[in-house]
Amino acid sequence: MKRDKISRNVILRLPRYLRYLEDLRKNDVDRISSGELGQLMGITASQIRQDLSCFGEFGQQGYGYNIEHLKEELGEILGITRPQNAIIIGAGNLGRALIGNFPFERNGFRLTGAFDVSKVVVGAVISGLEVYHMDDLERYLPKTAPDIAILTMPGGVANATADRLINVGISGIWNFTNVDLKITDPNITIESVHFSDSLLTLGYYLSANTETQEK
Amino acid sequence: MKRDKISRNVILRLPRYLRYLEDLRKNDVDRISSGELGQLMGITASQIRQDLSCFGEFGQQGYGYNIEHLKEELGEILGITRPQNAIIIGAGNLGRALIGNFPFERNGFRLTGAFDVSKVVVGAVISGLEVYHMDDLERYLPKTAPDIAILTMPGGVANATADRLINVGISGIWNFTNVDLKITDPNITIESVHFSDSLLTLGYYLSANTETQEK
Numbered sequence A, B: 001m002k003r004d005k006i007s008r009n010v011i012l013r014l015p016r017y018l019r020y021l022e023d024l025r026k027n028d029v030d031r032i033s034s035g036e037l038g039q040l041m042g043i044t045a046s047q048i049r050q051d052l053s054c055f056g057e058f059g060q061q062g063y064g065y066n067i068e069h070l071k072e073e074l075g076e077i078l079g080i081t082r083p084q085n086a087i088i089i090g091a092g093n094l095g096r097a098l099i100g101n102f103p104f105e106r107n108g109f110r111l112t113g114a115f116d117v118s119k120v121v122v123g124a125v126i127s128g129l130e131v132y133h134m135d136d137l138e139r140y141l142p143k144t145a146p147d148i149a150i151l152t153m154p155g156g157v158a159n160a161t162a163d164r165l166i167n168v169g170i171s172g173i174w175n176f177t178n179v180d181l182k183i184t185d186p187n188i189t190i191e192s193v194h195f196s197d198s199l200l201t202l203g204y205y206l207s208a209n210t211e212t213q214e215k
Helices: A008-025 A034-041 A046-054 A069-075 A093-101 A155-167 A195-214 B006-026 B034-043 B045-053 B067-077 B091-099 B155-165 B197-215
Strands: A064-066 A084-089 A109-116 A129-133 A149-150 A172-175 A189-192 B064-066 B084-089 B109-116 B129-133 B148-152 B172-175 B189-192
Touching: A008 A046, A008 A069, A008 B197, A034 A046, A034 A064, A064 A069, A084 A093, A084 B197, A093 A109, A093 B091, A093 B155, A149 A155, A172 B197, A189 B197, A195 B006, A195 B172, A195 B189, B006 B034, B006 B045, B034 B045, B034 B064, B064 B067, B067 B172, B084 B091, B091 B109, B148 B155, B155 B172
Parallel strands: A084 A109, A084 A149, A109 A129, A149 A172, A172 A189, B084 B109, B084 B148, B109 B129, B148 B172, B172 B189
Antiparallel strands: none
16 A cells, blocks of 8 residues: 555554554563454454554464564554654753653654754753754754754744755654644645643543533 | 544544634634634634534634634633643653643643652752652642642653552543553543654654655
């Protein structure tokens, strides 16, 4: 199947499959049936078989999935095996949290530089990563060679910053600002982590649960 | 429609509607048709009408939506008008980023305490919020009175911590650890922000785009 035809819901489940397979490998499990994996993950076996069949034939009748093999194949599909360069725009608390704690390499990316506009952080080195001034973005392109940019600066400048980044050739954005980027170029890939959308969703279900219990 | 029967995909769009309505109000727009709103948001007018119809009749033929009114109704549905107490477990970089920068009040929550196990941060006050030792969770219950807990500590202790929090009576968890919580109590609401799932998804689409361009 052509990759760009596969439904987004299937894609969104792949990282979760990978996480469970990694845990199983850590616990020295070699193989698993779709039924057992489904039970662990709280989804049906047929859902798993259907999702994975978009990418090839991974299981064997009567044997199940070879976990190491499936893990490698999923890693390949998710691009982990071809690490790309990422720069991070915004070295505030969230930027620092990601720089210091997030396992970029394990997820197929390599941090090559951080940028900020505040004199307080420009020039600093955070967990081995240098913070440059945003005005020097172009100057550091040969050194940072970014494939993607991570936006952790205030939302008000998100769209202007994104445009500038696309002009210098990045092809993907990992967006942490609470703004939907208005980018129409289909060659630019955007994934957003909207904290407030997630918390509001929690609020919705809390209210819904209270309603149900009151009935 | 009973709230717990509405599809999750609809719920996940509500915060985004609210975000766009807030922006429109900031720009002094009073009313909008489903067609115009759809164009702004990149979805169809009928999708918007269908989503909102799960919760009542908000638009008027020939007039569209009164933005202020719809914003208030959505805020009500998402529980913003009934603020709940939240404690945050883990006052590392990510915890501090949330404490210092995230607009909890605007999203229907109020931070009442932070907990950690590290001597370095216990006793500190971060943006006005006191950090207590996790051993003192029970002691501070009368003061913090938490409805939900936010997990920003290492994933290895996520499930044990969640069990303990449920034992003291919290009804919701906003989970930032990269672990799926194994909680089976249907009265506990969980929303997770899985950073690595999001970045892996970005990696997938970057690889898919490259493939397409190479063809």
